[in-house]
């Protein structure tokens with residue numbers, strides 16, 4: 310029943326964005342190509358869209374990404390070169406959230422996340438974590454990437470191969486969890502995609518820079534960004550597409566924060582996730598409730614909470630069912646103070662957790 314961490318752990322040390330992308334593309338070409346094949350099927354199945362249509366739509370996002378972070382386009386060009394694909398293929402992977410919800414409301418990904426301040430943990434560390442729930446097929450193409458990229462901080466993240474950014478933390482002590490949100494404003498319009506924003510948060514040197522990565526972007530889609538740092542600041546940004554007018558800030562008075570796939574604040578627009586994922590409010594409430602049971606929360610307590618089966622199979626620990634085939638692909642806990650990531654590959658009730666350290670852990674902890 311237990312298995313070892315199956316995710317490839319890729320280390321990248323290229324300061325030039327194109328060379329960085331090319332290095333990644335060459336090393337995980339099979340996985341990036343595998344993801345393209347998976348999304349060809351998904352877009353066909355859910356939106357009856359062939360890949361030519363997807364590519365055409367994807368290329369409309371080049372300009373907003375170029376304006377937001379030109380180095381990301383260079384990195385994607387390098388990844389395309391290294392994996393023998395077109396730039397449009399790599400952009401398509403990175404705008405899959407926008408394309409899917411622009412085409413159709415039929416695909417649902419789910420995640421449940423949490424954050425704990427120093428005052429609430431047994432080791433007085435800032436710890437964040439989440440179950441990342443998505444299509445079962447994608448798991449084999451998921452990788453742990455460590456990127457050394459001066460002048461930006463170094464990153465450790467877990468993501469689908471080919472994605473610019475995802476769940477992770479950096480050497481400046483900033484950590485990030487993410488949840489899908491869908492609102493009535495999501496119409497598939499062009500803007501800065503979710504996965505580019507995730508990367509820019511991870512590229513940030515300061516907490517304010519990370520927040521500005523969200524607020525100053527002309528966002529293409531809704532999304533939830535749970536950002537924390539090793540000094541103990543925790544801020545959750547619920548966003549609709551557009552600019553700062555559609556950003557809703559949530560702090561945590563008690564130092565324990567939980568989030569799933571619905572807006573927790575009252576928004577000016579309709580929260581469509583409630584219709585797509587009616588189980589979301591219960592998961593958001595449940596993760597906070599479970600963690601609040603402890604006077605001080607340990608990593609083991611978080612692991613147990615991420616195994617929670619209330620409302621199974623649509624529980625925090627999510628199990629695949631025949632229709633959507635969505636499950637917990639990885640259960641992730643990040644200690645931002647220590648700079649480590651503890652991961653279970655798949656539903657954590659069936660898979661043991663393994664702790665991994667980035668190379669920058671040694672450098673930071675040696676000082």
Ligand SMILES: [Zn+2]
Nearest residue numbers: 626627656658
């Ligand atoms: Zn389970």
